[in-house]
Amino acid sequence: MLKGNMLIAHGGGPTPVINSSLLGAVREAKNHPEIERIYGARFGAEGILAGDLIDLGAVEDEKLDLLARTPASAIGSCRRKLTDADYPAVLECFKKFNIRYFFYNGGNDSMDTCNKVYNLAVDSGYELRVIGIPKTIDNDLAVTDHCPGFGSAAKYASVSTLDLAQDAAALPIHVVVMELMGRNAGWITAASALFSELMPCEHLVYLPETDFNKDGFLAAVKEKWAKGRGLLVTVSEGIHYAGGAPVADSGIVDGFGHRVPGGAAQTLSDMIMAETGIKSRSEKPGLLGRVSVALMSEIDRDEAELAGTVAVRSAVEGRTGYMVGFETRREPEYKSETILVPLAEVANAEKTFPLEWITPGGVTDEFRRYCLPLIGGYDTRFVSLRQAGL
Amino acid sequence: MLKGNMLIAHGGGPTPVINSSLLGAVREAKNHPEIERIYGARFGAEGILAGDLIDLGAVEDEKLDLLARTPASAIGSCRRKLTDADYPAVLECFKKFNIRYFFYNGGNDSMDTCNKVYNLAVDSGYELRVIGIPKTIDNDLAVTDHCPGFGSAAKYASVSTLDLAQDAAALPIHVVVMELMGRNAGWITAASALFSELMPCEHLVYLPETDFNKDGFLAAVKEKWAKGRGLLVTVSEGIHYAGGAPVADSGIVDGFGHRVPGGAAQTLSDMIMAETGIKSRSEKPGLLGRVSVALMSEIDRDEAELAGTVAVRSAVEGRTGYMVGFETRREPEYKSETILVPLAEVANAEKTFPLEWITPGGVTDEFRRYCLPLIGGYDTRFVSLRQAGL
Numbered sequence: 001m002l003k004g005n006m007l008i009a010h011g012g013g014p015t016p017v018i019n020s021s022l023l024g025a026v027r028e029a030k031n032h033p034e035i036e037r038i039y040g041a042r043f044g045a046e047g048i049l050a051g052d053l054i055d056l057g058a059v060e061d062e063k064l065d066l067l068a069r070t071p072a073s074a075i076g077s078c079r080r081k082l083t084d085a086d087y088p089a090v091l092e093c094f095k096k097f098n099i100r101y102f103f104y105n106g107g108n109d110s111m112d113t114c115n116k117v118y119n120l121a122v123d124s125g126y127e128l129r130v131i132g133i134p135k136t137i138d139n140d141l142a143v144t145d146h147c148p149g150f151g152s153a154a155k156y157a158s159v160s161t162l163d164l165a166q167d168a169a170a171l172p173i174h175v176v177v178m179e180l181m182g183r184n185a186g187w188i189t190a191a192s193a194l195f196s197e198l199m200p201c202e203h204l205v206y207l208p209e210t211d212f213n214k215d216g217f218l219a220a221v222k223e224k225w226a227k228g229r230g231l232l233v234t235v236s237e238g239i240h241y242a243g244g245a246p247v248a249d250s251g252i253v254d255g256f257g258h259r260v261p262g263g264a265a266q267t268l269s270d271m272i273m274a275e276t277g278i279k280s281r282s283e284k285p286g287l288l289g290r291v292s293v294a295l296m297s298e299i300d301r302d303e304a305e306l307a308g309t310v311a312v313r314s315a316v317e318g319r320t321g322y323m324v325g326f327e328t329r330r331e332p333e334y335k336s337e338t339i340l341v342p343l344a345e346v347a348n349a350e351k352t353f354p355l356e357w358i359t360p361g362g363v364t365d366e367f368r369r370y371c372l373p374l375i376g377g378y379d380t381r382f383v384s385l386r387q388a389g390l
Numbered sequence: 391m392l393k394g395n396m397l398i399a400h401g402g403g404p405t406p407v408i409n410s411s412l413l414g415a416v417r418e419a420k421n422h423p424e425i426e427r428i429y430g431a432r433f434g435a436e437g438i439l440a441g442d443l444i445d446l447g448a449v450e451d452e453k454l455d456l457l458a459r460t461p462a463s464a465i466g467s468c469r470r471k472l473t474d475a476d477y478p479a480v481l482e483c484f485k486k487f488n489i490r491y492f493f494y495n496g497g498n499d500s501m502d503t504c505n506k507v508y509n510l511a512v513d514s515g516y517e518l519r520v521i522g523i524p525k526t527i528d529n530d531l532a533v534t535d536h537c538p539g540f541g542s543a544a545k546y547a548s549v550s551t552l553d554l555a556q557d558a559a560a561l562p563i564h565v566v567v568m569e570l571m572g573r574n575a576g577w578i579t580a581a582s583a584l585f586s587e588l589m590p591c592e593h594l595v596y597l598p599e600t601d602f603n604k605d606g607f608l609a610a611v612k613e614k615w616a617k618g619r620g621l622l623v624t625v626s627e628g629i630h631y632a633g634g635a636p637v638a639d640s641g642i643v644d645g646f647g648h649r650v651p652g653g654a655a656q657t658l659s660d661m662i663m664a665e666t667g668i669k670s671r672s673e674k675p676g677l678l679g680r681v682s683v684a685l686m687s688e689i690d691r692d693e694a695e696l697a698g699t700v701a702v703r704s705a706v707e708g709r710t711g712y713m714v715g716f717e718t719r720r721e722p723e724y725k726s727e728t729i730l731v732p733l734a735e736v737a738n739a740e741k742t743f744p745l746e747w748i749t750p751g752g753v754t755d756e757f758r759r760y761c762l763p764l765i766g767g768y769d770t771r772f773v774s775l776r777q778a779g780l
Contacts, residue, residue: 071557
């Protein structure tokens, strides 16, 4: 039995359910007397480096329970990626606070960090159990069937598309273009096609896994628009031309040296108006796609909590150097089980959207079968009236 | 007793609850045998001019009920404003289909049309009862305390702001700027400040009722950002400089000769980065702010249905030339009653946001007392944890 304190930290962009993983981890830790104190790092790696920890064990259960319906990160997060020069300070923080259990909740960058912390502890002979908790709306972590956070982002994308399609069909005076998150991976944008058979208007979908072809796009827009049912285009923020040049580039470079995207939807909307004369407008919910409480997927929330629970339980049982993942079957009914994946297998690996699931302007039914259970159900009856021929 | 058929039409941009007014009108009409057939105009005025009517009386009750959870217009809408040259064709359609009850569901443009149809019937000696049903997310109709559609748009704006604020506070690496609908009236953007006391980050609000001052804006951004809690800016799409020049202008003119807005949020975000060096990003939910089923206000939905019911009941009772409005008290508890407002008083009148409710970068509590009941409640407990000092 390894006695000592526990530290949990969040890395990268939040999801609607990352706090549910936090809830699961803290609840589980309270069951194990060998975990003496339960700390959270304020603003992720920044908090570890600064020794700025929050005593989560002191939070009353009633307040802790509210984590299950709180979007974003209740303990803060950051985008700072730890470098080799930072690791001595990390070890110093662990020693100072007698951290023996470390949990890092994040995406592939964070799993790389998590793996390095694991190796650091091994190399330093510092006894530490390290488990990664998966989190990303982008669904781009390797090995695991899917990631906590994606189900809710997919629900937001699919339901927003269905809502917006009613408007596009009811007032077909413009092509509506909606931008969804996902710079390199098209999983979220693909989810916009989840209810294709219920769409009251035409629909085109563009993911970053294939090259964007302007002529093909404009031809498809003209063909779909001509049907007179209205047209909604959903597009990933990261679409690019052959060769990799982004479709939308604001020309601005931010303080970190990153080029700032110019808005793919606005760019396509301008393109449609300039090249076809058809009126168009754009919507970019942006970060709203990763914070909606109203459209949180319950199954996603439950799995996020389970991932936190299993991470702590596994560490207490002696496991270290793993990330919690999910092995899932969808037939005859959805059933998901946690697995432990060696951190080295997920660190920095990226699972993009399968090319064979992409069709011209859309996605295959195979993807729909994959994704539909993850959104945790949605009452789509509201389109029935239009389907009744009104 | 005036025997004949009824026609209901939708005008302008849809709301999440316009179909509830349709439901109320059709349900009520079924109670009155003097209304023989119940028609809906397909795509609003376009359907009237083309004689393209839908037999709503033939729709089964079970399907009709789904209107209560269907966003946008189930019978279609249009932006065509009828001109003097069109009115003979309108009268021809009424005569052809023996329309004796006419209901137009729309905003101030539509109420002007409704008033003209009323005068046309009087002048032509054609016996017709005309009642307007109020509908606009913009809340800019005169006389009535508020408009069906606004409560749901306000709920979307306020809840989205609260959700987004969690993200801005959790990962304070950029100023987040969100654009909300309302070209001339700031009601919706004002609703983004409804939960100000629960905001985990700093917040600035800009409405189109006052001139946008660039220097003042940048100074406010720098001051708020310096507090280190994150910053969310919510801004109306229609903000403009002194003299009226829009802050955001894409330079594009669409097929109708209208200048296309360039995205106020994106423009402010670029401005922040260029002038202060602080990283910034923008979100523009756009039309999503008027279609969300998940964030539909129940009180708004119920009042929308009531407006449709009262419109038909009033017409059957012999009233004509009115719009249904709401007279509302908020103390000791919310209570709203329908009134009939002469169409001439609302036609083309515009109720912008009261200047005395605007504070530098925000709104007064008086507005919050006005608006809060209209969103029909929202469980805001999810911010408690952060408030607990985590």
